[in-house]
Amino acid sequence: MDIIKTKGIDTSNHIITNDTKKLDTKNDGTSDASKIKGVTQDLGTDTFVKSTEKDISDLTYKPIKKKLSTEEVKDLKESQENFKTDLIRKFISDTINNQNKLLGKSTESQISEMPKETTDLLTKIFGSLGNAYPEIATTPEGATQAIEEGGAYSVTAVADRIMTMAQSIAGDNPNKIQQMRTAVEEGFSQAGLDFNKATNSNLPQICKDTITEVMKRFDELQRNPSSTNEKVTNNNN
Template identity: 60%
Template sequence: MDITGVKSINESTYTSKNDTKKANTKDSVAEKNEDKAQNLGTDKFVKSTEDTSKPSTYKPIKNKLSTDEITALKENEQNSKAELIKKFINDTISNQNKLLGKSTESGIPEMSKSTSDLLTKIFGSVENAYPPLSTTPEAAQKAISEGGPYSVNAVADRIMTMAKALAGDDPNKLQQMRAAVEKEFKEAGFDFKKATNSDLPQICQDTCKEVMRRFDELQSKVNSNNDTIKSDTKDSKDSK
């Protein structure tokens, strides 16, 4: 028997089987790789005819204000209004005193744009809120006399116009406005006495009394209207 021949046949058979096995293995690997490629390609490259996009479910978190924070904001707003009317009263009283002293200084104080815008909204113009001061003794006397822009009634009119604009018909806010006005007149009196060693001029005192009288009248009217509304509401509910 030819050993060389047998060896050659065995080697040929082994090589053939081995090559076939390798080929099958390569084909299997290639198929797997191709499947992977196709699977990856499906996610990355294949364009779907359906709209698979979904709206984002993320919503910004809104932190609700606590009751204390809301109360603080309301108090800050009310304090700002109170400070505004107090400054307005102080400036107006100062102008009355300047007229008594025959001053030629401007009657319009320095102010922010937001303040001037608010005064324009309430009075029509800053000049209506702060009428210019007269430049002669005769004109100054006329300005603080009855019918003049710095008379008791004219100043009381402007103070009440601002108070009603800032407080509206809310009884609580009106009371806060009243307290702020009363406090400012007292402080103006203290400051004036400290500077001159005398009480506020009579025109300023009379203006304060007139403003307080008008607050009493306004608050009484508002409270009466609110009582009527409550009564009508109650009657309406009872009739049902």
């Protein structure tokens, strides 16, 4: 025990003792080092394993492809057929309207904007939208030339385009050819009704002649499909 004396003070009554003992870490079984070691042992040892491409691939979201039922496939095909039938009706209406524009008797200002599905199909059939819908002449002379024989909106040229579309959609299937004929007849009929409603008059003669020519070609096509196919192919070349 150490005795510390303080100057000027009676040391007999004021004795400070230093009983502090040094920690003997050498013999202490609960030293910090052993505690840390114990914790490490209790937690165990982690092992680093590098991910493989397969592991990453397995984690990637993969949508499950649902197989369409027979009924769904049937509905899809029917929807596609309806789209093509509606398209040919609209094509006839637009083309007849363009003929009337050239005559100065159109009831519409322009063809409405078409969805991409429509423009894609027209491009596939005709090569370009310009071939499906030739530009309208803006002068009286140009308009006259366009509806005369050899012009873009003459009876022959319009009949060619209508039959090209009908045969492209129908192929060699007799049932589909008849469906296209019915759709074309409905298209002409609706065009006539629309024109009559707007002008209180019947379609101009060039439109009537176009209808007659198209129906004549359908008659020939249904009698002898191969001959008409060759004719339309030659006209497109």
